[in-house]
Amino acid sequence: MKRLVFLGPPGSGKGTQAVRLADRCQIPHISTGDLLRAAVAQQTELGIKAKAYMDRGELVPDELVLGMVKTRLGEPDTASGWILDGFPRNRAQAEALDAMLATLGQVCDYALNLEVPDTELIQRLLARGRQDDNEAVIRRRLEVYREQTLPMLAFYEDQGKLVAINGHQSMDAVTAALEQAIAA
DSSP states (O other), X not given: OEEEEEEOOTTSSXXXXXHHHHHXXXXXXXXXXXXXXXXXXXXXXXXXXXHHHHHTTOOOOHHHHHHHHHHHHTSGGGTTEEEEESOXXXXXXXXXXXXXXXXXXXXXXXXXXXXXXXXXXXXXXXHHTOTTOOHHHHHHHHHHHHHHHHHHHHHHHHTXXXXXXXXXXXXXXXXXXXXXXXXX
16 A cells, blocks of 8 residues: 655655556556545535635645545545545645645655756746746746745755655656555
8 A cells, every 4th residue: 555645845746656556556546636626617615615726727626636635535446545646735734734635544655756956846846838938937947946835845854754765767767666656
Protein backbone atom coordinates (compact mmCIF):
# COMPACT_ATOMS: atom_id res chain seq x y z
CA MET A 1 0.00 0.00 0.00
CA LYS A 2 1.37 3.38 -1.02
CA ARG A 3 0.01 6.73 0.12
CA LEU A 4 2.01 9.45 -1.59
CA VAL A 5 2.12 13.22 -1.79
CA PHE A 6 3.69 14.66 -4.95
CA LEU A 7 5.58 17.93 -4.57
CA GLY A 8 7.55 20.08 -6.95
CA PRO A 9 7.56 23.49 -8.56
CA PRO A 10 5.44 24.42 -11.56
CA GLY A 11 6.87 22.69 -14.63
CA SER A 12 8.62 19.93 -12.69
CA GLY A 13 6.44 17.23 -14.25
CA LYS A 14 4.68 16.18 -11.08
CA GLY A 15 1.26 15.83 -12.75
CA THR A 16 2.66 13.68 -15.54
CA GLN A 17 4.71 11.56 -13.16
CA ALA A 18 1.84 11.20 -10.66
CA VAL A 19 -0.38 9.79 -13.42
CA ARG A 20 2.37 7.41 -14.59
CA LEU A 21 3.13 6.15 -11.09
CA ALA A 22 -0.55 5.79 -10.20
CA ASP A 23 -1.02 3.65 -13.30
CA ARG A 24 1.99 1.46 -12.46
CA CYS A 25 0.94 1.05 -8.81
CA GLN A 26 -2.75 0.71 -9.71
CA ILE A 27 -3.81 3.36 -7.22
CA PRO A 28 -5.83 6.53 -7.87
CA HIS A 29 -4.18 9.80 -8.85
CA ILE A 30 -6.02 12.49 -6.93
CA SER A 31 -5.59 16.00 -8.28
CA THR A 32 -7.15 18.66 -6.08
CA GLY A 33 -7.78 20.77 -9.19
CA ASP A 34 -9.78 17.89 -10.69
CA LEU A 35 -11.64 17.40 -7.39
CA LEU A 36 -12.63 21.07 -7.31
CA ARG A 37 -13.80 21.09 -10.92
CA ALA A 38 -15.80 17.87 -10.42
CA ALA A 39 -17.43 19.11 -7.20
CA VAL A 40 -18.44 22.35 -8.90
CA ALA A 41 -19.77 20.50 -11.97
CA GLN A 42 -21.72 18.04 -9.80
CA GLN A 43 -22.98 20.88 -7.61
CA THR A 44 -22.10 19.08 -4.40
CA GLU A 45 -22.42 21.06 -1.17
CA LEU A 46 -18.64 21.63 -1.09
CA GLY A 47 -18.64 22.39 -4.82
CA ILE A 48 -21.28 25.10 -4.44
CA LYS A 49 -19.29 26.70 -1.62
CA ALA A 50 -16.04 26.44 -3.62
CA LYS A 51 -17.65 27.94 -6.72
CA ALA A 52 -18.63 31.06 -4.77
CA TYR A 53 -14.94 31.67 -3.96
CA MET A 54 -13.79 30.81 -7.47
CA ASP A 55 -16.37 33.15 -9.03
CA ARG A 56 -14.95 36.00 -6.94
CA GLY A 57 -11.41 35.11 -8.08
CA GLU A 58 -10.44 34.04 -4.57
CA LEU A 59 -8.58 30.96 -3.42
CA VAL A 60 -10.79 28.16 -2.15
CA PRO A 61 -10.23 27.95 1.64
CA ASP A 62 -8.17 25.05 2.97
CA GLU A 63 -11.13 23.68 4.94
CA LEU A 64 -13.15 23.17 1.75
CA VAL A 65 -10.26 21.57 -0.11
CA LEU A 66 -9.56 19.32 2.89
CA GLY A 67 -13.23 18.33 2.96
CA MET A 68 -13.07 17.30 -0.69
CA VAL A 69 -9.83 15.39 -0.16
CA LYS A 70 -11.29 13.63 2.90
CA THR A 71 -14.39 12.62 0.95
CA ARG A 72 -12.26 11.32 -1.93
CA LEU A 73 -9.88 9.39 0.36
CA GLY A 74 -12.89 7.71 1.93
CA GLU A 75 -13.91 6.12 -1.38
CA PRO A 76 -13.32 2.36 -1.85
CA ASP A 77 -10.72 2.66 -4.63
CA THR A 78 -8.28 4.35 -2.24
CA ALA A 79 -8.06 1.33 0.07
CA SER A 80 -4.82 0.14 -1.56
CA GLY A 81 -3.27 3.63 -1.66
CA TRP A 82 -3.37 6.97 -3.46
CA ILE A 83 -1.29 9.77 -4.90
CA LEU A 84 -2.16 13.36 -3.96
CA ASP A 85 -1.15 15.92 -6.57
CA GLY A 86 -1.58 19.66 -5.95
CA PHE A 87 -2.18 19.42 -2.23
CA PRO A 88 -0.76 20.25 0.24
CA ARG A 89 0.82 23.49 -0.98
CA ASN A 90 2.12 24.85 2.33
CA ARG A 91 3.02 23.72 5.85
CA ALA A 92 -0.38 24.56 7.34
CA GLN A 93 -2.07 22.41 4.69
CA ALA A 94 0.43 19.59 5.32
CA GLU A 95 -0.30 19.68 9.04
CA ALA A 96 -4.07 19.74 8.39
CA LEU A 97 -3.71 16.83 5.95
CA ASP A 98 -1.82 14.78 8.54
CA ALA A 99 -4.52 15.46 11.15
CA MET A 100 -7.27 14.59 8.67
CA LEU A 101 -5.52 11.37 7.65
CA ALA A 102 -5.30 10.39 11.33
CA THR A 103 -9.11 10.62 11.55
CA LEU A 104 -9.25 8.18 8.62
CA GLY A 105 -6.69 5.84 10.18
CA GLN A 106 -4.22 6.60 7.37
CA VAL A 107 -0.76 8.13 7.05
CA CYS A 108 1.20 9.56 4.16
CA ASP A 109 4.05 7.16 3.40
CA TYR A 110 6.23 9.48 1.31
CA ALA A 111 6.36 13.06 0.12
CA LEU A 112 8.10 12.88 -3.26
CA ASN A 113 9.70 16.16 -4.29
CA LEU A 114 10.68 16.58 -7.93
CA GLU A 115 13.72 18.84 -8.12
CA VAL A 116 14.44 20.69 -11.37
CA PRO A 117 16.74 23.71 -11.88
CA ASP A 118 14.95 27.03 -12.42
CA THR A 119 16.46 27.47 -15.88
CA GLU A 120 14.89 24.20 -17.00
CA LEU A 121 11.55 25.01 -15.32
CA ILE A 122 11.41 28.35 -17.12
CA GLN A 123 12.16 26.69 -20.47
CA ARG A 124 9.50 24.01 -19.88
CA LEU A 125 6.86 26.53 -18.85
CA LEU A 126 7.61 28.87 -21.75
CA ALA A 127 7.37 25.90 -24.13
CA ARG A 128 3.79 25.26 -22.97
CA GLY A 129 2.83 28.40 -24.83
CA ARG A 130 0.20 29.58 -22.38
CA GLN A 131 -0.77 33.23 -22.78
CA ASP A 132 -0.06 34.14 -19.16
CA ASP A 133 3.33 32.38 -19.13
CA ASN A 134 6.06 34.93 -19.72
CA GLU A 135 9.42 34.78 -18.00
CA ALA A 136 8.61 37.44 -15.39
CA VAL A 137 5.35 35.73 -14.40
CA ILE A 138 7.04 32.33 -14.29
CA ARG A 139 9.87 33.64 -12.09
CA ARG A 140 7.29 35.11 -9.69
CA ARG A 141 5.37 31.82 -9.58
CA LEU A 142 8.61 30.03 -8.69
CA GLU A 143 9.34 32.61 -5.96
CA VAL A 144 5.89 32.14 -4.44
CA TYR A 145 6.26 28.38 -4.68
CA ARG A 146 9.54 28.48 -2.75
CA GLU A 147 8.19 30.89 -0.11
CA GLN A 148 5.24 28.61 0.59
CA THR A 149 6.83 25.25 0.01
CA LEU A 150 10.20 25.28 1.78
CA PRO A 151 8.58 25.13 5.25
CA MET A 152 6.43 22.22 4.04
CA LEU A 153 9.48 20.32 2.81
CA ALA A 154 10.99 20.68 6.29
CA PHE A 155 7.74 19.32 7.79
CA TYR A 156 8.00 16.12 5.75
CA GLU A 157 11.78 15.92 6.19
CA ASP A 158 11.36 16.08 9.98
CA GLN A 159 9.03 13.07 9.70
CA GLY A 160 11.54 11.16 7.58
CA LYS A 161 9.07 11.05 4.66
CA LEU A 162 10.65 13.48 2.20
CA VAL A 163 12.33 11.92 -0.83
CA ALA A 164 14.10 14.18 -3.31
CA ILE A 165 13.88 13.01 -6.92
CA ASN A 166 15.97 14.44 -9.75
CA GLY A 167 13.29 15.67 -12.13
CA HIS A 168 15.86 16.94 -14.62
CA GLN A 169 16.25 13.71 -16.57
CA SER A 170 14.21 11.76 -19.08
CA MET A 171 10.59 11.03 -18.27
CA ASP A 172 11.32 7.30 -17.99
CA ALA A 173 14.33 7.90 -15.73
CA VAL A 174 12.22 10.05 -13.39
CA THR A 175 9.52 7.37 -13.28
CA ALA A 176 12.14 4.71 -12.52
CA ALA A 177 13.59 6.86 -9.72
CA LEU A 178 10.10 7.32 -8.23
CA GLU A 179 9.42 3.59 -8.40
CA GLN A 180 12.74 2.86 -6.69
CA ALA A 181 12.04 5.45 -3.96
CA ILE A 182 8.74 3.87 -2.95
CA ALA A 183 9.86 0.24 -3.34
CA ALA A 184 11.31 0.19 0.18
